[in-house]
Amino acid sequence: MMTLSPLRINQERLRQNFQSLAQIGATTNGGVTRLALSMDDLEARAWFANTVEEAGLMVRDDEVANLSGVLLSRTPHAKTLLIGSHLDTVVNGGKYDGAVGVLCALECLRTIKEAGIALPVHLEAVNFTDEEGTWISLLGSRGIVGKLPLKQLYMKSNGAFQAALVRAGIELEGFIRAKRDPNTLLAYLELHIEQGARLEREHVPIGIVQNIVGRSNFVLTYRGKSGHSGTTEYQDRRDALQGAAQFVIGAHQHIRQRYENAIVNCGQLEVVNGAYNLIPSHVIMGFECRHTDPSVLQQLESDLLQWAEACAEAHRLTVSVQQNERMEAAVMDARIQQIVMDICDQSDLRFLPLVSYAGHDAQMLSQITPSAMIFIPCQAGISHNPQEFAKWEDVVTGANVLLQTILQIALHGLDER
Ligand SMILES: [Zn+2]
Known part of the structure; x- marks a missing residue:
């Protein structure tokens, strides 16, 4: 019997997108500064929206400025599988933190669309607003979950924050409408650099996050x-x-x-x-x-x-x-962890179960939908720094594991596991 080789992402296209994005807010020392809702962040969003449109996907945004590319399903009442991370950075941060997750999510959607695979779920590649906390950490994912610290936000809502909201065309009064109905979501997946040195030290290409600190x-x-x-x-x-x-x-x-x-x-x-x-x-x-x-x-x-x-x-x-x-600490969904482990086994990839000592949007999303994170190695664990670096082959491996995970969950669901 002939076995079909598994679907693979287009790594050349992914690399071109990675390089284009890294130029937005680039610093002279090889880093990136794209503070949430700054002009550079808005430029990155515009670039992302254009890339989503070019790919023939639907652009979606919400009241807290989360921005997505959506591959719609034709199935009636389809749920949404969210896949994402963030395009904002800290001051003088790196090119990989967050960006890898958003770009690989988008690349997975394009690959699936081009392969003509009809899925019974919507796929949504999402860029969350202000993961890094220029204003409030995990602002966008808090908005989706309905856990916004409104009092704190209103206290900040003058001066610079107000100007940033105006710049981004959003209003604090509308934030609560960003909340998503958990019944419309199937799961949340996030690919991210480890920001630690455990994978590199053990020469392991994939980390499967068990919980987030x-x-x-x-x-x-x-x-x-x-x-x-x-x-x-x-x-x-x-x-x-x-x-x-x-x-x-x-x-x-x-x-x-x-x-x-x-x-x-x-x-x-x-x-x-x-x-x-x-x-x-x-x-x-x-x-x-x-x-x-x-x-x-x-x-x-x-x-x-x-x-x-x-x-x-x-x-x-x-x-x-x-x-x-x-x-609060968050536990990642055991069924999705198992799916990722099986994919690694089938692809002869070594993996390590890990704890994340950094916060991520997955921490928020896990409160309303089964969530999971896949880590890839980053050099010497350096992150939030211009020196931040991940080997391209590791990015591609991570993207392909993400792609297989999306297909598994979208085609077979999580319930029977
Ligand atoms: Zn990050």
């Missing part, structure tokens, strides 16, 4: 008393920076000793009323913690806040706590 971030304000650095006696000092510094060192020691795979980071410190000859009165500090187990994350948060109090007491300070953002 939960994270929360806080602002601590230590308050003491300003004073002359020379004349204030030691027993009278209330040095806010000493409390903050003890917190930072102790927080890292604490989580390494007591937790497995937990992460804490303090990366923002504002010292108020301090100088080399002046005892600082205030320190405002931002920190975050991450864990994949929601109950462990909760424990971690309360341990760290207790430690913050202990550091305040030790230096006769007060500390106030403000929680900024909390993102």
